[in-house]
Amino acid sequence: MEEKYLYKFNWDCSRQGEVEGLFVATESEVEYAIGKEAYFGEILGKHSEVYGTIEEGEIKKVDIDSNAVGQVxxxxxxxxxxxxxxxxxxxxxxxxxxxxxxEEMHSTEEDDMICNYCQKEKSEKR
Ligand SMILES: [Zn+2]
Structure with a gap:
C-alpha cells in the first residue's frame, strides 16, 4: 500500500470564485490527476459550468506526517x-x-485501475 498524504487543491475561477479542497491521496494518484480534465459542473452557481485542466501547482502537498494523515x-x-x-x-x-x-472507481492505483462495477462482478465470481 502506498503512503497517503494530505493535499490542498485550489482553483481560481476568477469572477466565479474559487474551488478548494482538502483531501487525502497517494503521490501517484495526484500525479495521475495532473494534466487531466476535471469537470465540476455548476458548483459555483447556476450556469457556472466549472471545468478545466488540472495543472501542476494547483494541488499542493500539505506538510503533515503520513501516519497522522492516515489516522485522521x-x-x-x-x-x-x-x-x-x-x-x-x-x-x-x-x-x-x-x-x-x-467516485465510480473501486481502485485508482496505476496498476490496478478498476471500476466499482467490475470489482463487484469479480468478487461475486469468487
Ligand atoms: Zn470496469
Missing part, C-alpha cells in the same frame, strides 16, 4: 473539506475499458 482519514474519510479533484476526473477501467469518474 480513518475518521474523516478521504475528502476533508471542499472538493476532491480526484473525484472529478475520468479514469480508464482496465477490465471493461470504460471511463468513469473517481
Amino acid at each position: 482519514a480513518e475518521h474523516l474519510g478521504e475528502t476533508w473539506s471542499g472538493y476532491n479533484p480526484l473525484h472529478y476526473i475520468k479514469y480508464d477501467c482496465q477490465v471493461c475499458e470504460d471511463r468513469y469518474s473517481g
